[in-house]
Amino acid sequence: MSPTMNIRLDSEQISQTVTSLEVFHSIWQSILQQIASINRYIRCVQIDGEIYYDGYELYIQHHFYEIKHINIITITPQDSLDETITEIQKYNAKLILAVEDIGKAFYGDLTEENWNQFSNLFEGIGWLYQSLEFCLILIEKTKMKRELTETLRTAADKLKISLSDIEQALNEQEYITVGDIIQYELGNVFELIHEKIRIGEIDERKI
Numbered sequence: 001m002s003p004t005m006n007i008r009l010d011s012e013q014i015s016q017t018v019t020s021l022e023v024f025h026s027i028w029q030s031i032l033q034q035i036a037s038i039n040r041y042i043r044c045v046q047i048d049g050e051i052y053y054d055g056y057e058l059y060i061q062h063h064f065y066e067i068k069h070i071n072i073i074t075i076t077p078q079d080s081l082d083e084t085i086t087e088i089q090k091y092n093a094k095l096i097l098a099v100e101d102i103g104k105a106f107y108g109d110l111t112e113e114n115w116n117q118f119s120n121l122f123e124g125i126g127w128l129y130q131s132l133e134f135c136l137i138l139i140e141k142t143k144m145k146r147e148l149t150e151t152l153r154t155a156a157d158k159l160k161i162s163l164s165d166i167e168q169a170l171n172e173q174e175y176i177t178v179g180d181i182i183q184y185e186l187g188n189v190f191e192l193i194h195e196k197i198r199i200g201e202i203d204e205r206k207i
Contacts, residue, residue: 024060040075042073042075045072046071046073080138088131092190095121095128096194099183099187103181104179129163132159136152151196155196166178
């Protein structure tokens with residue numbers, strides 16, 4: 001079956017007839033090139049009314065013959081940076097509250113709930129690291145202050161090291177070491193992000 005798929009870029013019509021998944025991939029790559037050429041990023045993709053901030057390409061591939069409408073919503077680098085910084089601030093505040101209890105759990109007998117909390121923390125730190133790296137790319141494009149760049153670079157590097165150290169300690173079943181890294185190394189990074197990103201944003205508004 002050849003689906004009739006309405007594809008829009010920021011609500012402007014791109015294509016209505018998509019004869020195969022291969023044709024869709026060709027159209028999608030063309031759209032990505034167009035977005036890059038006007039110096040914008042994908043903010044989200046609306047698929048049959050549902051908003052997807054990630055995983056949309058895989059979803060489209062798996063549900064290709066069911067989808068009727070796709071709207072790709074883009075954003076400027078500056079707006080993307082502001083939005084990402086806001087999300088980092090919100091999520092980082094949650095991490096600050098979580099690290100002490102999760103870290104202390106590794107000093108005793110770990111329960112299934114403890115492991116689930118740790119798994120969520122580990123996944124969240126991975127998201128935070130990727131978001132910091134994305135901010136650094138956007139800062140380079142938008143020419144924001146070097147002070148903020150250096151802070152984010154330091155935080156991202158420390159997170160990467162801590163994640164690697166945690167993996168090694170887990171492999172060696174050094175759970176007390178894991179607790180120490182969570183409470184002190186990661187806790188310090190989260191506090192750094194909380195302080196410096198907030199100051200950096202205030203400084204930026206004065207320019």
